[in-house]
Amino acid sequence: MFGEHRYSVRATWTGDRGTGTSGYRDYDRAVTIEIDGKPDLLASSDKPFRGDPARWNPEDLLLAALSECHLLSYLHVCVGVGVVVTGYADEASGTMLEDGKGGGAFTEVVLRPRVTVADASMVDAATTAHAKAHELCFIANSVNFPVRHEPVIVVD
CATH class of the missing domain: 3.30.300.20 (K homology (KH) domain)
Incomplete structure (x- = not known):
């Protein structure tokens, strides 16, 4: 088992409210984290950083x-x-x-x-x-x- 191991993940921002990052308060911090063959993980930033507290940060x-x-x-x-x-x-x-x-x-x-x-x-x-x-x-x-x-x- 000795050797190099590689990992990959896709993180996709899903928080565009229609105006992108036109202002700090104008976008959602929602992210979907994906790895082939595993359930998606719904993520965000932590609540103090304008994130969704119901999602993983x-x-x-x-x-x-x-x-x-x-x-x-x-x-x-x-x-x-x-x-x-x-x-x-x-x-x-x-x-x-x-x-x-x-x-x-x-x-x-x-x-x-x-x-x-x-x-x-x-x-x-x-x-x-x-x-x-x-x-x-x-x-x-x-x-x-x-x-x-x-x-x-x-x-x-």
Whole structure:
């Protein structure tokens, strides 16, 4: 599986209200994100940036990508160390700061996975597995801000 992997996506702006971008308030931030063979994802900018709060925004998608990548990396690590995971739910949050010039950046993301394991003897290894999962997560390795973990491990 070692090697280069390529990904592609189509993002189509669907927010022309008839006058294009003639003014900042004259267009909708609606976007349709498409990948062949997958359901379309309806997106927008975040509400503070004149977006539709009912649609996914780039900040949501980044946070979701980090959470899911850690989850999948974690499950992989657990198999290798003999931890049987029977449940996993994450309550992730992120902080983004605007720079006052129209831009900004995330300053950190905190993942709060609640992991259920099959046996009490697995709790220590399940806790330790988060560090290895973080090392393996492609998305966490691609961002320039800290991604912290505050796991809770419970026994089934």
